[in-house]
């Protein structure tokens with residue numbers, strides 16, 4: 001039976017790449033068979049993204065070529081290659097939320113977010129809050145029973161300044 005994988009430490013808002021911070025994370029997972037992908041998740045959780053500067057260290061630690069490490073990072077779309085935006089809004093687009101109007105809210109939000117770089121708007125498929133649909137996650141916080149006005153209030157509370165609603 002294999003060793004349990006360590007739980008990554010998630011530090012919200014800590015998104016600058018730091019090779020000194022990355023080194024022990026890489027070393028910890030390099031000792032585990034099949035540890036490259038968990039190492040990448042741990043690095044991203046801790047530092048916000050996988051900097052190109054980590055690739056040589058990862059290759060050395062996991063006895064892979066740099067091209068192989070690049071291949072793994074680019075194969076999985078969950079891995080970021082650049083620092084994430086300051087804010088994140090994940091709107092649930094799964095069935096229960098769709099039936100409660102999430103598609104219209106998503107379309108409006110995507111339009112209002114256009115051209116700004118402080119917040120990433122993306123889809124998520126079920127947050128486990130179906131009975132309180134439509135729901136979303138704003139900077140890691142779950143919000144539910146959304147209406148356009150409630151969504152705007154949550155965005156404002158999070159300090160996300162999108163363009164004014166036009167409809």
Ligand code: FES
Nearest residue numbers: 092094097127129
């Ligand atoms: S479908 Fe949206 S929370 Fe389940």
